[in-house]
Amino acid sequence: MSPNKSPSEEERPNSEFRQTAISNVEAQNIWVGRIFQTIIYFGISVNSSQRRFAQFLSILVYIACLVWGGIKLINGEPELSTYAMLVLGSGLLSLTCIYYAWFWKPELRDQSPSDPNINSSNKLVKQQQTREQQRKWTRRSTMMGAIAIPLLTYGGFFIWQSLPPKHSIILLAEFEPDKGIPPYPRVTNTIEEQLGAAIRPYSDIKLKRLFHSFANHGEALAVGQQYKASIVIWGRYGEQDKGILPVSFNFEVLKEPKYLPKSVKAAENSGATLLLDIPPTKNLTVYTNLSSKTRYLTFLTLGVTRYSAEDWDGSINFSTDALKDLENPELQQSKLKVNDLDRSLVYAFRGKVHQFKENGEQALADYNRAIEISPNYSIFYGYRGSVYNMQGNHDLAISNMTKALNIEPKLRLWGDDILGAAYVMRGSNYLFKGDFTRALGDINQAIQLNATSSPNGLKIMVFAYRQRAVAYELLKNYAHADEDYTKSIEIAPKYMAYTSYVGRGRFYSTQQNFTRAIEDFNKA
Structure with a gap:
């Protein structure tokens, strides 16, 4: 300690340094806050008498943008203007919340009483305490809003996409x-x-x-x-x-x-x-x-x-x-x-609708007409084969699927999922006829394609594993049957898992494994 300085004089520079550092941080926050003000008020300078009106008007505009964008989205208008409204509304509302949560400094405009020792019951002090409580509530609520608004906006958008x-x-x-x-x-x-x-x-x-x-x-x-x-x-x-x-x-x-x-x-x-x-x-x-x-x-x-x-x-x-x-x-x-x-495509389309209506003969008539007009269009034979399949005419179902595959062995026009459907449908008909070798050959071909990238392809793969499990079960290859039933459950979407659980439950019951059978039936 210097002999010429008292302790209080020694501590003064440190105190001044700390005060300067705090002031610099506050100044930086004020500067950032002014940037936020410029953004959320669109660069319009407002004095204290206009501030509340500007705050109310800007927040109203942001909410209107967000609501109008949401209405347009619900009404099926996902256009650039819709997305712009959603982004602008949620973005500016979030910035407003961030400003009030972290950079809003109304304390700088407060007027303190002239006497620092004034009694706490003084009206001015009570007003100041009320203001401080309101500001705490504002900061907390806007802090939550800064997080909730973008989450709710983008969450709502993704929910809308799934509806x-x-x-x-x-x-x-x-x-x-x-x-x-x-x-x-x-x-x-x-x-x-x-x-x-x-x-x-x-x-x-x-x-x-x-x-x-x-x-x-x-x-x-x-x-x-x-x-x-x-x-x-x-x-x-x-x-x-x-x-x-x-x-x-x-x-x-x-x-x-x-x-x-x-x-x-x-x-x-x-x-x-x-x-x-x-x-x-x-x-x-x-x-x-x-x-x-x-x-x-x-x-x-x-x-x-x-x-x-x-x-x-x-x-x-x-x-x-x-x-x-x-x-x-x-x-x-x-x-x-x-x-x-x-x-021919229009005939095939009408035939498909007849098939959905359970009008098998009308569907066959339309598919026959489509084939008569365009005999080299492979998928028409697949449609006709599906009608014969539903009618239990396995020989004609097999011959039509074979014709489709002979015309276009890879069915390149339709992709791996349709090629898989052709093989697994023909394999299923071989299975009904008791021709297990050909059935397994076709079903294995479908599984090797592994066409799980599309919903229809995934559906085909689930069905293929389930049909192969049935084939293995009939061949008394119970270990492989169990594996394939389980695989069909693992890859099945929720709406398809029911049939796989029932199939495996029935399989377990034939194996006298009633505990696991009941578990699967309950899950189904």
Whole structure:
């Protein structure tokens, strides 16, 4: 200690240093707080008399943005403006909460009483204590808001993504002219008017117009999934010739029916419904004349839309009307005649709806007509084989599946999940006939594909393991049967696990393992 300095003088620099450090931190917080103020008040400077009104107005605007964005999302309008409202509303509300939780310094404007020893019962002191309590509550609540607002916003968005749409949505994109063709602005408008008039009686169908076009199939699918659409319609048109405007329509069918008739659902155990999960009209291209009186485009659209809404009768009626126009001799003789594949696809589509309606003979008639028109389209034989499968005609089911695989051994047009469905369905029919060697050969082929990347592929894999377990059980290879029953349960989605638990429970009961059998039946 310096002989010339008292202890109080020695401590003063340290005290001043600490005070300076605290002041620097406070100054930094004030500076950051002013940045937040600039953001949340949109750069508008406000004095103390205007501050409360500015606070109220800005928070009201942010909440309105958030609510309006949510309403647009619920109403099926997931557009850029919707996302901008959600991000802007939740982001600025969160910033407002952060500002009031950590950078709000109203204490700097407080006026202290002139006498520091003033009695605590003084009115000014009580007012100050009340203000401090209110500020603590404000800081705590805004701290929770800063965390809760973004979590609730993004959580709500992901919940919305998982919910089914309120309506069957038809998404209509802008039709573009071919290269070098002058634009005709009325093309998309005319299509919109025709479709709008046709769907007007149906409150559960909504037509949504997009004012941009798609370059390819993948882009149309991505936007359709974003809007939760049942159907996406897009296309191009050529050069007008003598009042005729050729238009190519692309259909993307995104929504398949969720519920099947009871007997069709029960037929899942025989593999009969595996190929039914693939809509024949997916990515269908139709050529027509926009200026003609041909109405089949509208009828086909309504047929597919009613199918997505599980209105089987409505779908059949509209598909029948579409086919009447497709088979119109005048249309077939014109240069705009519909190609054979397009016609056969519509027959196959109607056959599929008949199959869902349990009209097996009508379904066979439509599949036969589709095959007559396009005999080299492999999937039609798969559809026809599925009808024979459901009717218990295993020989014809096997011959049709074999024909499909012979035409296109890899079924490359459809992917591994459909190739797996073809093998497992044929294997199941071999199993019913007691031909275990061929049954295991086909089912093993399906399992080797391991097509679990899509919901339909996963369904096929679950069924394949379950059928192989049955085959092993009949061959008295109980260890492998147990393994495959267990595997089918492990990979099965919750809605499919029931049948696998029942199958394994029945297997355990035949093995006299009643404890494990009861456990599986209870889980089922």
